[in-house]
Amino acid sequence: QAQLVESGGGLVQAGASLRLSCAASGRTYSINNMGWFRQVPGKEREFVAVIYWSGGTSYYADSVKGRFTISRDTAKNTVYLQMNSLKPEDTAVYYCAAQNLRGYAVASNYLYWGQGTQVTVSS
DSSP states (O other): OEEEEEEOOEEEETTOOEEEEEEEEESGGGOOEEEEEEEOTTSOOEEEEEEETTTTOEEEOTTTTTTEEEEEETTTTEEEEEEOSOOGGGOEEEEEEEEESSOTTOGGGEEEEOOOEEEEEEO
16 A cells, blocks of 8 residues: 655635645555546546656646646655646645556546645635
8 A cells, every 4th residue: 555645735816836745655666657636526536637757757637738737756756736827716625646557537547545635726
């Protein structure tokens, strides 16, 4: 088992920036990709971004391209999500996920999840 712990959420105004962090511990040797999803009440968990350890390849949801950047520190088993130009519609609970076995944009494909961190963007 691997454990994921997120940090960095908060309340900001539209246009501001936030950086989320997710640290993995435990069986981290089994992890070669980590990603971020977000969820608002009443809706399904939505893919945000993913990064692969090998080569650092990353993918983004269209809604965040150009504003969010995912990065990783493999030595620290940590992934980051730099969120710039935040919009009220980015308000959600953001979840870190690790080790998708198939499609990266599908939440059920991930083995490990963090507890979530709230991001609120006011207009």
